[in-house]
Amino acid sequence: MILSDADLLDRLEAGDLVVEPLDDPDLQIQPASIDVRLGREFLEFQRANIPCIHPNDETEVDDYVTETVVEEEGEFILHPGDFVLGTTHERVEVPDDLVAQVEGRSSLGRLAVVVHATAGFIDPGFRGKITLELSNLGTAPVALSPGMRISQLVFTELTSRADRPYGSARGSKYQDQGGPQASRIRGDREFGGEQ
DSSP: BBBHHHHHHHHHHHHHSSEEEOOOOOBBBBBBBEEEBOEEEEEEEEEEEOOOOOOOOOOHHHHHHHEEEEOEEEEEEEEETTTEEEEEEEEEEOTTTTEEEEEEEEHHHTTEEEESSSEEEOOOEEEEEEEEEEEEEEESOOEOOOOSSSEEEEEEESOOOOSOOSSGGOTTTTBBOOOOOOOGGSGGGGGSSSS
16 A cells, blocks of 8 residues: 555654655655655766676776765756766655655656666665666756755555564665665675675
């Protein structure tokens, strides 16, 4: 069951669902979702002098990703064909009986901006800011301003609480992230990690 605006307000007021700072609930709480805003940090992928990315080589992350922090009142220009990692301004805590999905806002979709390539699912127990996979599928650059509503979170109730929620007990790689995080796939079992 997808939570309605009334359900979302009840859960936020009870404190088991956290989306903070939620500066303008009247604007951000939609009929069945919560709009979240764009943060100031971005990870950009560099193409020069990199033949390919090896998922199991952590040293390559430093070689192909650079961080950009947009100044107050500044903007990030997302060029056609670009793929960058961004972050939400809000920090989220999902209780053990809910899952969330990151969805794009239709107004940005109509400008050819997408907010996730594949990682749009947020597990029960997740805490932290949401990493956004931003792409421009159009033919013109688009200016993205930190603080703008960039995406929406849709919350769905599970049939029962998760027995093994996302978190430190599971060794979850992105718990408590404070900004955009590059891939940590090298920690997966198939690459010699523990997950």
